[in-house]
Amino acid sequence: MRITVIIPTYNPNINRIHQTIAALKDQTFPHHMWELIIVDNNSSTNFTTDIDISWHPNRYIIKEDKQGLTYARLAGFKIAKGDIIIMVDDDNILEENYLVNVYEIFNSYPFLGAAGGKSLPIYESPAPVWLFQFESSLAIRNLGEEKIINKWENHFPYSSPIGAGMALRTVALERYISRIEIRGNNIITDRNATTLSSGGDNDIVIDILKSGWQVGYFPNLELKHIIPTERMKVPYLARLNHDTNKSWIILLQSHGINPWKKIPPQSVLPRKIKAWFTYKAWKNKGNYIKWKGACGMYEALSI
Structure with missing residues (x-):
């Protein structure tokens, strides 16, 4: 071997x-x-x-x-x-x-x-x-x-x-x-x-x-x-959380094991706005990064 x-x-x-x-x-x-x-x-x-x-x-x-x-x-x-x-x-x-x-x-x-x-x-x-x-x-x-x-x-x-x-x-x-x-x-x-x-x-x-x-x-x-230091900064982590969550949903959908229901494309923006307040994205760095992750999920679920 x-x-x-x-x-x-x-x-x-x-x-x-x-x-x-x-x-x-x-x-x-x-x-x-x-x-x-x-x-x-x-x-x-x-x-x-x-x-x-x-x-x-x-x-x-x-x-x-x-x-x-x-x-x-x-x-x-x-x-x-x-x-x-x-x-x-x-x-x-x-x-x-x-x-x-x-x-x-x-x-x-x-x-x-x-x-x-x-x-x-x-x-x-x-x-x-x-x-x-x-x-x-x-x-x-x-x-x-x-x-x-x-x-x-x-x-x-x-x-x-x-x-x-x-x-x-x-x-x-x-x-x-x-x-x-x-x-x-x-x-x-x-x-x-x-x-x-x-x-x-x-x-x-x-x-x-x-x-x-x-x-x-x-x-x-x-x-x-x-x-590295650059991967510990908010812009990188926000982008990472967004892209990772989006690709995760797409992966689950491709294998027929996605537990979340699809959503209409026109609902994505209202959901993002609502999530901004749900996550209190303005309060701290962690909340903002989590909100970006939610945005990635909404985008994937609308495809």
């Missing part, structure tokens, strides 16, 4: 991606038993000259011109040779036994299709108190010290793996990849240069669950997620 690590990236911060690569270099899992694929998602900078992966015997840098995290992941999936794929963001620092633990988990749970664990923050500057209520939007999670395993029950399990550090059994991706190829450009592209939409990782998880596989949370899978 081999492992493939895929790092999709777009104009990465060199300092952060250096930390990501250094943590991979320090993995206790032997280098010859896994491969490293970096996917340049049409970056405007030539960052590849600033990183060193010569230490790895099975390393590849490929380019995907279609903008969007989903396209970059797919490009990596198509050339991956591993039985297990681990998706690593360019600001993730994996704990040194991460690959070993993934290997052991998938050997121990033959019906497991996807696994994830803890994603703990490294704030590049002091985090304001009000920020912590939005940590899940920043791909920060800690569900405790007990493992949780789920199967498909016609809804999205709260403990499902998130994209950062998600490990996938390659054979369990078949349904997802086939569906994406059939739909062509009508897919959830996830984040790109112009939007902070998300849901691509959840789309993968739902297809894996619908295929009959299990997904799980394992606390011994731990990584650090670097949170």
Whole structure:
């Protein structure tokens, strides 16, 4: 059983991606038993000259011109040779036994299709108190010290793996990849240069669950997620909450599991105005960010 690590990236911060690569270099899992694929998602900078992966015997840098995290992941999936794929963001620092633990988990749970664990923050500057209520939007999670395993029950399990550090059994991706190829450009592209939409990782998880596989949370899978100062500011978080909520509804609708009723397009503006007062969006930063999230939901429900 081999492992493939895929790092999709777009104009990465060199300092952060250096930390990501250094943590991979320090993995206790032997280098010859896994491969490293970096996917340049049409970056405007030539960052590849600033990183060193010569230490790895099975390393590849490929380019995907279609903008969007989903396209970059797919490009990596198509050339991956591993039985297990681990998706690593360019600001993730994996704990040194991460690959070993993934290997052991998938050997121990033959019906497991996807696994994830803890994603703990490294704030590049002091985090304001009000920020912590939005940590899940920043791909920060800690569900405790007990493992949780789920199967498909016609809804999205709260403990499902998130994209950062998600490990996938390659054979369990078949349904997802086939569906994406059939739909062509009508897919959830996830984040790109112009939007902070998300849901691509959840789309993968739902297809894996619908295929009959299990997904799980394992606390011994731990990584650090670097949170830069600009992602702790109100304009970014407001946009993030808006785009994330909107794409979440669209994702649920695409799988027929959206619990909210559709709304008429002409009702969107009145609902936004009412929500402004319901959330008291003028009172503080947190309320304003939540209101922007509600606006994203209304827009999605009107489509």
